[in-house]
Amino acid sequence: MTIIGVGLLGASLAKVCKERQITGRIAGFGRNADNLKRAEEQGVIDHGTTDLKDAVAGADLVVLCSPVASIVERFREMAPHLDAGCIVTDVGSVKAPLVQDIEPLLPEGVHYVPAHPIAGAEKSGLDASTADLYEGARCILTPTDNTDKATLERIQQFWEAVGMRVQILTAEEHDFIYGAVSHLPHVVAFALINAIGQLKTSDQEDILSLSAGGLRDITRIASSDPVMWRDICLANKTHVLDMIDRFSKSLEDIRKQIEQDDGASLKESFKNANGHRGKLVGQNS
Ligand SMILES: NC(=O)C1=CN([C@@H]2O[C@H](COP(=O)(O)OP(=O)(O)OC[C@H]3O[C@@H](n4cnc5c(N)ncnc54)[C@H](O)[C@@H]3O)[C@@H](O)[C@H]2O)C=CC1
Numbered sequence: 620m621t622i623i624g625v626g627l628l629g630a631s632l633a634k635v636c637k638e639r640q641i642t643g644r645i646a647g648f649g650r651n652a653d654n655l656k657r658a659e660e661q662g663v664i665d666h667g668t669t670d671l672k673d674a675v676a677g678a679d680l681v682v683l684c685s686p687v688a689s690i691v692e693r694f695r696e697m698a699p700h701l702d703a704g705c706i707v708t709d710v711g712s713v714k715a716p717l718v719q720d721i722e723p724l725l726p727e728g729v730h731y732v733p734a735h736p737i738a739g740a741e742k743s744g745l746d747a748s749t750a751d752l753y754e755g756a757r758c759i760l761t762p763t764d765n766t767d768k769a770t771l772e773r774i775q776q777f778w779e780a781v782g783m784r785v786q787i788l789t790a791e792e793h794d795f796i797y798g799a800v801s802h803l804p805h806v807v808a809f810a811l812i813n814a815i816g817q818l819k820t821s822d823q824e825d826i827l828s829l830s831a832g833g834l835r836d837i838t839r840i841a842s843s844d845p846v847m848w849r850d851i852c853l854a855n856k857t858h859v860l861d862m863i864d865r866f867s868k869s870l871e872d873i874r875k876q877i878e879q880d881d882g883a884s885l886k887e888s889f890k891n892a893n894g895h896r897g898k899l900v901g902q903n904s
């Protein structure tokens with residue numbers, strides 16, 4: 620197996636595959652030689668290289684684990700060096716643009732099954748990786764009419780072996796759903812903390828230090844990697860813009876209710892929210 624991008628998702632995958640002996644030798648590709656050397660020294664990968672051709676030589680399975688905007692480029696570069704029979708999957712948080720661009724680049728005999736493990740954190744990099752990152756979480760596969768059925772089954776078995784519950788969606792539906800349940804919440808968290816992050820007390824102290832636990836809860840994901848989230852928002856632009864519009868409308872409704880001292884409607888808005896949140900907590904993943 621070759622992992623492209625030995626960060627949170629890539630190194631966690633390598634760790635669980637080693638622990639459960641799911642794959643044989645693991646090669647890792649990255650741009651940072653020091654990171655690859657550390658991953659090798661820690662036994663996360665067997666061989667780290669900044670040479671993509673060397674990284675994929677003889678690979679049966681390649682997993683693209685780099686930021687969304689780099690995935691198609693890395694695939695384009697590696698395609699001529701993949702052996703017939705090689706299977707490629709990925710972990711990108713946006714699916715339709717990747718599938719659209721990668722499928723026409725597939726060499727004869729090489730198969731691609733797009734995947735998105737719904738497992739992660741606001742932390743990134745090798746040091747944040749853990750063998751149990753994927754355990755019990757959902758993994759969305761987004762095959763197309765061109766996807767080879769036997770390969771789809773093998774990739775489903777692979778993600779299940781890693782500990783995931785596999786679900787199949789079209790790439791388009793995936794991007795709509797995750798635009799709503801993942802990308803919008805990250806945008807909101809970034810925007811919320813930006814809106815209040817620079818406010819000061821009369822003594823010129825940061826007001827954030829005076830906050831209660833709620834602010835920490837709602838902004839945890841505002842610590843997420845800026846490059847990763849830039850790429851996700853731009854790649855899923857249409858859905859993210861649509862979700863921002865929906866959110867703006869929801870916020871505007873609450874604003875009006877407060878402005879008009881409409882306590883009954885305001886309470887109704889908050890009560891509806893309690894109901895939705897209850898569904899989320901009851902069936903959280
Ligand atoms: N962090 C999360 O919670 C989740 C992330 N994802 C997806 O997983 C992918 C990786 O995310 P993380 O592991 O969190 O990021 P990360 O920053 O921990 O790891 C990314 C790795 O890719 C390498 N990299 C960066 N630019 C590259 C390029 N141009 N070409 C090749 N390698 C490059 C980095 O050196 C790093 O080792 C992203 O596509 C993201 O959308 C999917 C599910 C959850």
Ligand SMILES: O=C(O)C(=O)Cc1ccc(O)cc1
Pocket residue numbers: 711712736737738739740741801840
């Ligand atoms: O940290 C969190 O709670 C996340 O939401 C992690 C996450 C980030 C990106 C994904 O595509 C999937 C999961």
